[in-house]
Amino acid sequence: xxxxxxxxxxxxxxxxxxxxxxxxxxxxxxxxxxxxxxxxxxxxxxxxxxxxxxxxxxxxxxxxxxxxxxxxxxxxxxxxxxxxxxxxxxxxxxxxxxxxxxxxxxxxxxxxxxxxxxxxxxxxxxxxxxxxxxxxxxxxxxxxxxxxxxxxxxxxxxxxxxxxxxxxxxxxxxxxxxxxxxxxxxxxxxxxxxxxxxxxxxxxxxxxxxxxxxxxxxxxxxxxxxxxxxxxxxxxxxxxxxxxxxxxxxxxxxxxxxxxxxxxxxxxxxxxxxxxxxxxxxxxxxxxxxxxxxxxxxxxxxxxxxxxxxxxxxxxxxxxx
Amino acid sequence: xxxxxxxxxxxxxxxxxxxxxxxxxxxxxxxxxxxxxxxxxxxxxxxxxxxxxxxxxxxxxxxxxxxxxxxxxxxxxxxxxxxxxxxxxxxxxxxxxxxxxxxxxxxxxxxxxxxxxxxxxxxxxxxxxxxxxxxxxxxxxxxxxxxxxxxxxxxxx
Numbered sequence: 001x002x003x004x005x006x007x008x009x010x011x012x013x014x015x016x017x018x019x020x021x022x023x024x025x026x027x028x029x030x031x032x033x034x035x036x037x038x039x040x041x042x043x044x045x046x047x048x049x050x051x052x053x054x055x056x057x058x059x060x061x062x063x064x065x066x067x068x069x070x071x072x073x074x075x076x077x078x079x080x081x082x083x084x085x086x087x088x089x090x091x092x093x094x095x096x097x098x099x100x101x102x103x104x105x106x107x108x109x110x111x112x113x114x115x116x117x118x119x120x121x122x123x124x125x126x127x128x129x130x131x132x133x134x135x136x137x138x139x140x141x142x143x144x145x146x147x148x149x150x151x152x153x154x155x156x157x158x159x160x161x162x163x164x165x166x167x168x169x170x171x172x173x174x175x176x177x178x179x180x181x182x183x184x185x186x187x188x189x190x191x192x193x194x195x196x197x198x199x200x201x202x203x204x205x206x207x208x209x210x211x212x213x214x215x216x217x218x219x220x221x222x223x224x225x226x227x228x229x230x231x232x233x234x235x236x237x238x239x240x241x242x243x244x245x246x247x248x249x250x251x252x253x254x255x256x257x258x259x260x261x262x263x264x265x266x267x268x269x270x271x272x273x274x275x276x277x278x279x280x281x282x283x284x285x286x287x288x289x290x291x292x293x294x295x296x297x298x299x300x301x302x303x304x305x306x307x308x309x310x311x312x313x314x315x316x317x318x319x320x321x
Numbered sequence: 322x323x324x325x326x327x328x329x330x331x332x333x334x335x336x337x338x339x340x341x342x343x344x345x346x347x348x349x350x351x352x353x354x355x356x357x358x359x360x361x362x363x364x365x366x367x368x369x370x371x372x373x374x375x376x377x378x379x380x381x382x383x384x385x386x387x388x389x390x391x392x393x394x395x396x397x398x399x400x401x402x403x404x405x406x407x408x409x410x411x412x413x414x415x416x417x418x419x420x421x422x423x424x425x426x427x428x429x430x431x432x433x434x435x436x437x438x439x440x441x442x443x444x445x446x447x448x449x450x451x452x453x454x455x456x457x458x459x460x461x462x463x464x465x466x467x468x469x470x471x472x473x474x475x476x477x478x
Contacts, residue, residue, distance in 0.1 A: 007351055007436050011358025014443035072358070276355075276437035 001075055003277035009072040010276060013285045016068070020321045021047070021292050026299065030312050035303040042296070054300065058293050065289045066111035069282055078174045078279045081167055081183060082286050084134070086112040087119070088163035091139055092156055094123040095146055138162040157194075157211045164190055164213040178271070178280045185268055187215045189261040191223060192238065192246050199227040199234045218243060255315050262291060263318040270320065288320030295319070327395060327402055329410030333417035334391035337470065341384025341424025348377025348432025355436035359443045369442050369449045373435040376456045380420075380428035383467040387420045390474045409477070416473035423466030431459040 025045065032038035042048045048057040069079055086109040097104035097120075108116040114132060122130040128140045138159055146155040164187045171183030194211045203211075208224040218241060226237035238247035249260040265287065272284035295317045302312040356370040389398070391413055396403045405413075438452030 004351060004433070007354040008358040011355035011436065011439055011443060012362055013358075014440045015359045015362035018444055276440050277433070 003279075005074040006278050006282070007276075009069075009074065010278070010281045012068075012072050013281050017285060017288070017321070020288055021045075021296075021319065022321050023319060026295065026316055026319070029296070029299050029303075030309050030316070032303065034306070035300065038300055038303045047296070058296060061293055062290065063110045065286055069286060073279070073282055077170075078176065078179060079282060079286070080113055081170045081174075081179060082283060082290075083111050084113060084166055084170065085163050086110065087114050087135060088138070088159050088166070090114070090116050090119050091123070091135060091142070092159050094120050095139075095142055095155055095159075096152060098124065098143075099146060099150060099152070134166050154210075157207070160190070160194070161211055161213055168213065168215070174279075176279065178268075179283065181268055182265070182283065184215055184217055185265055187213050188218045188243065189246075189264065191215060191218060191220070192243065192250075193257075193261070195223050195227040195234055196231060196250055199229075199231040204228075259315060259317060262294070266291060266318040266320060273320075284320060291317050291319065326405030326407045326410030327397075329407065330391060330395045330405055330413035331397065333410075333414035333421075334388040334397075336414075336421045337384045337391070337417040337424070338381075338388040339384070340421040341387075341428065342381040344425035344428030345378050345381030345384075348380070348428035348430075348435070349374060351429070351432035352377055352435035352439065355439040359439055363443070366442055366446055369446060370439050372449075372453060373438050373442070373456055376435050376453075376460065377428045377431040379460060380424040380431070380463045383420050383463055384424045387417055387467065387470045387474065390471060391417060394474060394477065412477050413474065416470055416477060418470075419466040420463075420470040423462055427459055427463040427466075431456055431463075434459055 029038050029041050032041050039048070039054055042054065043050055048054050066083060070076055073079055090104075090108050090112055093104040093107040094116075096102065096107075104120055105116070108120075110116065112119075114135060118130065119135070122128060123139060123143065126143070128136050128143070131139055142155040142158045145158060146152065167183045168187055171180045174180070191212050195208065198208055198211060205224060205228055208227055212220050212223060214220050222237065223234070226234045235247040235250060238244060238250075245260060245264075246257065249257040269280075269284040269287050272280035275281055298315050298317075299312055302315065352374040356374045359366055359370055392398045395405060395413065435456040438449075438456050441452040442449050
């Protein structure tokens with residue numbers, strides 16, 4: 001599809017981008033004396049309705065953002081890369097509800113490509129053929145592993161690896177360099193996260209092979225070899241790659257690394273600010289909203305636990321605006 | 322052969338109006354889509370985005386102006402068409418080409434620049450003057466093409 005087909009959508013996105021929070025807004029939130037005052041600031045800014053529950057309100061905002069993009073985008077396929085992870089998350093929740101008393105509905109995330117109710121019914125009734133192709137095989141495999149081994153973590157790993165594979169495949173299908181790079185960054189940061197955790201837990205090579213996905217910029221086999229030897233060897237390997245900042249941030253703290261993962265994505269999507277046509281500004285807007293809501297949750301949670309402003313600032317993500 | 326010369330001159334006039342008109346229609350359409358995107362969110366910016374949407378429309382007028390000059394020169398508008406040689410007809414046709422092609426392409430480019438400018442207005446309405454300037458720069462080349470077409474047409478004998 002031609003980039004000019006997105007003219008209306010991009011202009012509308014530019015108009016709604018003005019409602020995104022700025023650094024000074026976040027500073028105001030951080031400066032609030034306690035949790036209640038922080039919530040009051042959100043209500044004053046109209047981010048949360050006067051009588052709404054904060055968490056529910058933040059949760060519904062992603063769904064509203066997706067609905068907006070769905071309405072204005074001339075085609076939805078290139079954007080589905082943004083929400084496909086929610087489908088795989090919902091699959092994990094549905095699978096776990098088979099072996100635990102927890103209600104999976106409480107853990108479902110929207111927006112998603114497949115309706116959570118359909119996913120639940122397909123998994124609970126073992127009618128995996130009702131699911132779309134991208135979920136069917138993974139659901140069947142993960143279900144098989146779960147009932148055979150009762151190992152929830154192994155099933156999770158299968159689903160997580162399938163999520164990244166699916167994101168990479170979808171990105172390649174679009175042929176859009178911006179989306180391909182975004183998918184690559186998502187996969188690389190997830191791989192580093194998984195490899196480091198696996199190295200610390202002393203997981204074997206077979207586990208790493210299942211859990212990691214193939215990426216262009218960071219060799220899977222080299223990552224496995226390094227992770228197999230231990231966390232320090234993995235960090236030493238990362239220090240020699242273009243992802244040396246990952247090693248530096250992991251050494252600093254887990255929250256610094258999580259922030260780095262989000263910030264590196266933000267640095268990439270920022271180039272969409274200068275594009276007047278094409279799908280890129282729509283993708284950037286969705287990720288900007290996602291980051292904003294994540295940051296608000298972090299600030300509110302810190303406020304709830306009475307953490308100091310400096311500690312909160314260390315965790316605040318880079319914003320799109 | 323006299324009729325063929327006249328036909329060539331009329332073809333030139335038609336192409337000037339037709340191609341520049343298509344360009345303007347596309348350009349105004351592109352800018353209009355962007356304008357609608359902004360207005361759907363913030364109707365108060367209507368007047369600012371309207372100026373940008375109108376800019377790519379001028380090429381169509383330039384094409385029309387050139388066509389009117391040609392039709393007037395060759396007597397079609399007066400109801401008494403001249404007997405033109407093939408060579409004279411070709412000269413009128415050639416004279417119309419600058420505004421036909423430059424009008425088509427510059428209007429589309431101007432539409433895209435205007436749409437980008439509308440994006441600026443969406444985020445920073447106080448910068449609308451700069452957004453209009455960017456789009457107006459494209460106009461220069463349409464005006465140059467119009468000048469060449471008109472000067473050639475009025476000086477043909």
